[in-house]
Amino acid sequence: MCIDAFGRIFIMKDIYVLGIETSCDETSAAVVKNGRCVISNVISSQIDIHKKFGGVVPEIAARKHLEIISQVIDQAIFDANMKLNDIDVICVTCGPGLVGALLVGVSYAKTLAFCLNKPLVGVNHIAGHICANYLENNFEPPFICSVISGGHTNLIYVSNYDSFEVLSRTRDDAAGEAFDKVARVLGLSYPGGPAIDNLARFGDPMAIKFPKALENDLDFSFSGLKSHVINFVNKNKITDELKADIAASFEHCVAEVIVKKTFIACEMKHCKKIALAGGVSSNSYLRHMFEQECKIKNYTLNIPKSIFCTDNAAMIASSAYFKYILGYTSNLYLNAYPNLKLCEEKNEIIN
Numbered sequence: 001m002c003i004d005a006f007g008r009i010f011i012m013k014d015i016y017v018l019g020i021e022t023s024c025d026e027t028s029a030a031v032v033k034n035g036r037c038v039i040s041n042v043i044s045s046q047i048d049i050h051k052k053f054g055g056v057v058p059e060i061a062a063r064k065h066l067e068i069i070s071q072v073i074d075q076a077i078f079d080a081n082m083k084l085n086d087i088d089v090i091c092v093t094c095g096p097g098l099v100g101a102l103l104v105g106v107s108y109a110k111t112l113a114f115c116l117n118k119p120l121v122g123v124n125h126i127a128g129h130i131c132a133n134y135l136e137n138n139f140e141p142p143f144i145c146s147v148i149s150g151g152h153t154n155l156i157y158v159s160n161y162d163s164f165e166v167l168s169r170t171r172d173d174a175a176g177e178a179f180d181k182v183a184r185v186l187g188l189s190y191p192g193g194p195a196i197d198n199l200a201r202f203g204d205p206m207a208i209k210f211p212k213a214l215e216n217d218l219d220f221s222f223s224g225l226k227s228h229v230i231n232f233v234n235k236n237k238i239t240d241e242l243k244a245d246i247a248a249s250f251e252h253c254v255a256e257v258i259v260k261k262t263f264i265a266c267e268m269k270h271c272k273k274i275a276l277a278g279g280v281s282s283n284s285y286l287r288h289m290f291e292q293e294c295k296i297k298n299y300t301l302n303i304p305k306s307i308f309c310t311d312n313a314a315m316i317a318s319s320a321y322f323k324y325i326l327g328y329t330s331n332l333y334l335n336a337y338p339n340l341k342l343c344e345e346k347n348e349i350i351n
């Protein structure tokens, strides 16, 4: 007898989902049991290749995925101590992301599903980031999710496992994009987020007062802040000490805006549960600020482990599990959708 994620009691066999993620510069495959238990999670990062270009080169990313995807999937199955045939469902990120990169994962997943005669589930990458909150714990909706990644900055009301309401978005740059660009102007290595995170520990977050845009709106804007930091760097003699202060002050400015707007979204939805998602949510200063504020205000906070914040296939497998048990599968016309929106269903069969 089992209690499923919705609190229903019934007898069921465990469901093992093989997840595949190739939307950007990480080739990842994972096996996840019942949407929460990570059996294996293999991530092959291309960071060292893209580093010398200062950012992800889409054509190179696609070629590198193609070179390594078989090995990564074989390793995930091996680490899980399983055979491909033991897998119940095959799932893959079908968007949003880089079209060439996505196509590698989608084509591989469709081929596997066809050859093994297993159900296929196409997963939205952002839904995957949100579902990272279900991995290795019992966290449940409803909650407000602050999705902060390299391509997205959104506040999302997650009322149920498959119900997402986008409350706010960025009007220009995503938070991660701002981290990467500010890091570049400070001469730090790519990806900029972790480099700023490390350097900021030596700086004073209150040293420089950078401007905050859209203060009276739930939407975000980071391009003005980014330009301000770039101008500041160009106008001043940058010592190591000042560099650390710039990193800390920039980080403080981003974190303060995100935390403040997340609490406003919670008040709007009468919801006292917050979850974080996306690469930037592994930022130590931001995590600390959320932890402190939630403690003061008596809110529940869930932050995925750092390894599940940045791109990984375990979060994709979790999202697919919840779609699958609700009756959604994809057909073999599934394609790569670079601009896929949350809740935009593509080639889905509802059973």
Ligand code: KG4
Residues within 6 Å of the ligand: 024, 148, 149, 150, 151, 152, 175, 176, 177, 179, 180, 191, 192, 193, 194, 197, 278, 279, 280, 281, 282, 283, 284, 309, 310, 311
């Ligand atoms: O979610 P993610 O892995 O990929 C996307 O879907 O975009 O996010 C990548 C972004 C990059 O911009 C990277 O600089 C940022 O997450 N990031 C961080 C940290 N770790 C990764 N930003 C701030 N602090 C970090 N510790």
Ligand code: ZN
Residues within 6 Å of the ligand: 125, 129, 149, 150, 278, 279, 310, 311
């Ligand atoms: Zn991502």
